[in-house]
Amino acid sequence: MYRTHTNGQLRAEHIGQEVTLAGWVQKSRDKGFIVWVDLRDRYGITQLVFDEERTPKEMMDKASKLGREFVIQVTGEVIERVSKNPKMETGDIEILVKKVTVLNESLTPPFTIEDNTDGGEDLRMKYRYLDIRRNPVRENLIFRHKVSMAVRNYLSEKGFVDVETPYLIKSTPEGARDFVVPSRMNEGQFYALPQSPQTFKQLLMVGGLDKYFQIVKCFRDEDLRADRQPEFTQIDCEMAFIDQEDILNMFEGLTRHLLKEINGVEIGEFPRMQYDDAMKLYGNDKPDIRFDMKFGELNDVAQHKDFGVFNSAELVVGIAVPGGNKYTRKEIDHLIKWVKRPQVGALGMVYSRCNDDGSFKSSVDKFYDQDDLAKWAEVTGAKAGDLICILSGETNKVRAQMSALRMHLAEELGLRKADEFAPLWVIDFPLLELDEETGHYHAMHHPFTSPKPGQLEMLDAKPGEVKANAYDLVLNGNEIGGGSIRIHDKETQAIMLKHLGFTEKEARAQFGFLMDAFEYGAPPHGGLAFGLDRLVAILGGQETIRDFIAFPKNNSGRDVMIDAPAILDQEQLTELNLKIDLQEK
């Protein structure tokens, strides 16, 4: 047995006992006549003491040679500390060491194993096993475990069955790009890794399983944006004999349970917002509603004056920045520069200061009088002391720009509080989305999402206006989950695929198995998938998902620790009957 206790366990009540501990040397202080060593493991830190009065010379020497991150085992007596440390759980005691064994030595770590390390991200990724020894990273992993367990137990109690769906499936030419996996047993043929278990969970519903869930890895062979992983984890759920209301209630319940269980926060009924309203009020389908700054559309009160910029704009929209009148001219110039950055793309920004005396001072006083500006304040809800920021232009663009500005300002003003939680359902998403590049419509959610009752007929005439039984769960400005009520009959599915540009033959080849299944008594069904990586990060009060993944990949999709992916040797390629063809590109 390597230990009788962990390093987080011993208290005053253990004084006088002989114990054996094991762990890592966090640090040591060597005063010559006395050596203190902080011994660390997952559970805490215990102070060891060696002193020349009570410790044999030989052991004193050994103690003074214990380097950082050495793995040691000690046996000794629990004694009362002379100077107690109330900040440490084991701060009342220390161990007078009688025997010490070095279980393994350590080179000097490439960065400090401290809460605030001196290691940069690349180094920490390369030595991830050392990074995990740091409290914040380890606690994040344990936090993720707790969330997963809470999810599983909640859903299991609600009658959901955890079913493993296959990882080696068939490639789909729809959506993101698949990772493909050549099969040796079936020469020249390939599996694909699932982007989600979507069709399988639908088949489970056709199979009468009624309620399914799974915490499951999914894969996308896409160029990675920052903080997006080629493999990611979903809480994948599906229910049969339900309508949208049932789904929203069920997963609102799960989310509320997590917020309470994990964060100790009680949240009442989640607000619901139509997609169209979210776009109109926040310029965004995943609004952060921890703070206000709703959009006020100013066309009626700002157009038809002599200000050409507004007059020619499709949309003039303003937000009231709370307390924003305190911004100096220089700070406002900075904001204007910010919205003009290519990442945001506005051509400029108009503003109006709401003075404490009820008067206004705008950047366009030449065109607008106090009455006009008063109307702007009314529409945007601005109060004395606020600043109204106004952007104008083409509706979709200006909404995106204003949404970015709103988030930027909230960040600056400290309104995005990590320990405050504001969930929101966004509902009634459009069924289709126009790809501006190709001019084609594609499924906004996925091709299995059902249109709202009676709207199927509009698909030909007004494809962009058809609404779907689709919903997103938004938390603090992040989409943490999304889903839909599915199509469950072959005819509707065929119509949908046709509108998405599949020929009948392609639809058959790709989704024949699903459409066949719909002919054998498919029940109405729908579901939702949470992005576990993001959910965990947000519940954990952070937005960097990588910090909650044990072995993440970098922005090039590489695991720098194990150096993957790598070049295969010729034997492996030959066995697979594959050839890397560098000429083709």
Next chain:
Amino acid sequence: MYRTHTNGQLRAEHIGQEVTLAGWVQKSRDKGFIVWVDLRDRYGITQLVFDEERTPKEMMDKASKLGREFVIQVTGEVIERVSKNPKMETGDIEILVKKVTVLNESLTPPFTIEDNTDGGEDLRMKYRYLDIRRNPVRENLIFRHKVSMAVRNYLSEKGFVDVETPYLIKSTPEGARDFVVPSRMNEGQFYALPQSPQTFKQLLMVGGLDKYFQIVKCFRDEDLRADRQPEFTQIDCEMAFIDQEDILNMFEGLTRHLLKEINGVEIGEFPRMQYDDAMKLYGNDKPDIRFDMKFGELNDVAQHKDFGVFNSAELVVGIAVPGGNKYTRKEIDHLIKWVKRPQVGALGMVYSRCNDDGSFKSSVDKFYDQDDLAKWAEVTGAKAGDLICILSGETNKVRAQMSALRMHLAEELGLRKADEFAPLWVIDFPLLELDEETGHYHAMHHPFTSPKPGQLEMLDAKPGEVKANAYDLVLNGNEIGGGSIRIHDKETQAIMLKHLGFTEKEARAQFGFLMDAFEYGAPPHGGLAFGLDRLVAILGGQETIRDFIAFPKNNSGRDVMIDAPAILDQEQLTELNLKIDLQEK
């Protein structure tokens, strides 16, 4: 809302209530004036009734047209049944239907949705969503869910942290063949899918996580034997600061918990058996100890007579078949034929009948007298009424043959009872195993397994005799788990890899990250992995793992339902920079 109750819920106490139910038409009996419909969902069956006295004509017509597996929704009154069915949980009541809606029609299913279906395996795999509607398959999936949840909650309570390890890793030229995954972002480079998270869980131990578990998919691109899947699921576990005893106790605890929780069976301390003894007594490293028939080695009492077959044999071994003297001459001839089949490979079988009067009658009476045969009975533990079966030849071969015969006889005699559980630890496995084909030694468990203390030095001189800190958990003749105490220092790992035929450069390229990790304070650690598929099947009283997998692949590694793997189109291959090279083979 599609239903107020499920089809397994209604009892006499609900009589008089109006309810709405939904589900599948299991069957209907149409007597003209009365129609009964059995409505099925995951939770049970409820009988619906339509009769001409109480049901409008139009609805009677509708009812008589409801086909098998139609999905319907009905509203009606719970009424008392005239003839109750005590075999059904809802057998006291039926629903007098007032409204019926067909939610979806169904073609006639290709096989009956009954416990004993008329569908063959291929058909059931192709229409797996219909197969899952059958009670036994659905119950198996729910059973698997229960086992998984019990495992997770038990380990979580014991302080294990569920950590997700990556699926896109680096290929290892060791062990079984990897599935490889070309990366678009890293041209010409490949990930591999993990055969197990072995090195990652070791890194988590180096990272101080102390106790790790995960229920995780693993992958092997091997030719499939019957009932072996290219993707399979492990309960993967690792602990730090432990010795073998700690591991055995921990996972014996988990297994005992599962047997109690899932099967209601209380099992005491699991017996432990050395690998050498298992081979000697059962000819097998995963003996089924639900029944006896231990091997008796007869060399001392059967050699040095005139029977050349035995005299020239390395091993003469017998088993006592309980009550086997009842076998007729014809049945024994059948057994002899059985052991001579090429799959078993014995050249013949000697037997000795143990008569009720204490006398013996053997097939080699010419060479052996009653005293000799009495000794055989003593060594094999045979009693009056038993049959002693004897095989002879080269030790390893004859043990394998006798083990096969023992299992065959136990099966025939009904000794392999599905509801009886006999777990067993097999310990002290050899470190290395000789590959008879190549003459090379390879790691019996894996290259990270530590040798027994002090035996590292024997690696050069007697590689085959070095024992490992390796152990298997056997249940009813199946290996359900296996593991080892790992090497945790760089030097030992280097020596081990050298003995396995890796050059220093190869070892570095392949396992450099792990050996580096060992230099930064790796703690002693070890673990175990259960094969979840097999564990679930055995706990479920069956041995066919495919029955417990929602979407299994056939013996060619194909999912016939979705037709995967499939040929990719040229565009996908070009994007991947891959070419299928059919000339090379």
